Amino acid sequence: MSQPLVVANWKMNPQKLKEAKEIASVSDEKNVVLCPPFVFLLEIKKILKKANTGAQNCFSKKRGAFTGEISPLMLKEAGCKYVILGHSERRELFEEDTKKIREKIALVLSVGISPIVCIGEKRKSRKNEEEVKKQLVGLLKGTSLKHIIVAYEPRFAIGTGNSCPLDVAKKRLFFIKKVLQDIEKKGEKTPVLYGGSVNAKNASLYIKDAGFQGLLIGGVSLKKESFSKLLKNVTK
Ligand code: PGA
Numbered sequence: 001m002s003q004p005l006v007v008a009n010w011k012m013n014p015q016k017l018k019e020a021k022e023i024a025s026v027s028d029e030k031n032v033v034l035c036p037p038f039v040f041l042l043e044i045k046k047i048l049k050k051a052n053t054g055a056q057n058c059f060s061k062k063r064g065a066f067t068g069e070i071s072p073l074m075l076k077e078a079g080c081k082y083v084i085l086g087h088s089e090r091r092e093l094f095e096e097d098t099k100k101i102r103e104k105i106a107l108v109l110s111v112g113i114s115p116i117v118c119i120g121e122k123r124k125s126r127k128n129e130e131e132v133k134k135q136l137v138g139l140l141k142g143t144s145l146k147h148i149i150v151a152y153e154p155r156f157a158i159g160t161g162n163s164c165p166l167d168v169a170k171k172r173l174f175f176i177k178k179v180l181q182d183i184e185k186k187g188e189k190t191p192v193l194y195g196g197s198v199n200a201k202n203a204s205l206y207i208k209d210a211g212f213q214g215l216l217i218g219g220v221s222l223k224k225e226s227f228s229k230l231l232k233n234v235t236k
Helices: 017-026 038-047 072-077 088-093 098-110 129-140 166-183 203-208 224-235
Strands: 005-009 032-035 052-055 082-085 114-119 149-152 192-195 214-217
Touching: 005 082, 005 192, 005 224, 017 038, 017 224, 032 082, 038 052, 072 098, 082 098, 098 114, 098 129, 114 129, 129 166, 149 166, 166 192, 166 203, 203 214, 203 224, 214 224
Parallel strands: 005 032, 005 214, 032 052, 052 082, 082 114, 114 149, 149 192, 192 214
Antiparallel strands: none
16 A cells, blocks of 8 residues: 555644644655745755645646635746645634635636645534535546645634544444545545544554545644654654
8 A cells, every 4th residue: 555645734834834844844745735825835845855845725727816825836936846725714813715715726727736625514413414425526526636646624623622433433434435436437546644633642543543635734843853643653
């Protein structure tokens, strides 16, 4: 089996480039994707030997008068292989809706970058499959899944320290794969990551027990020691 993909979403952290470089230096592994804030992308890319970089968002147009926005073409130029799209913080705090995220997915694919498409139910309930299905279908139906990565991130688990119970995550993974297969014949081959309060201790359980193809990590990817421990645990 190939190594699980570990994507580090640094969000609006750290504040100093020096610190960003320090974290990057301990996480420079082939299966790692570091997603720093835009302004650090070029500098981080420069020091990485094995890991890839990704962005945390982009705009839905390639060029033009869009003050303050970043084009996927610029991300390509900066060496990004991935872009996280539709993160719940973007949806909730910046009012991104399915239509907007769909446009971004199509544009990112058209410039040769892989979108990491985030989905996940709002509340903790074992009956939330329909919400997950609606998100997946709304975002991906009619799109080629070839270069898509899905990240299952139940919102109650993000940044709370309460990761999704393993049995629930495992069921959701099975369900997501089924929906992906309905969207496209070989859809079950689309990598699905788990995200939400992953730490060095529980990381390998989501890979080995629940069967996810990788992880999307927030908080822990900002702490050098715990992030390198996490990486060791998922690859051994
Ligand atoms: P967390 O964040 O690991 O801090 O819960 C995950 C995410 O927002 O992708």
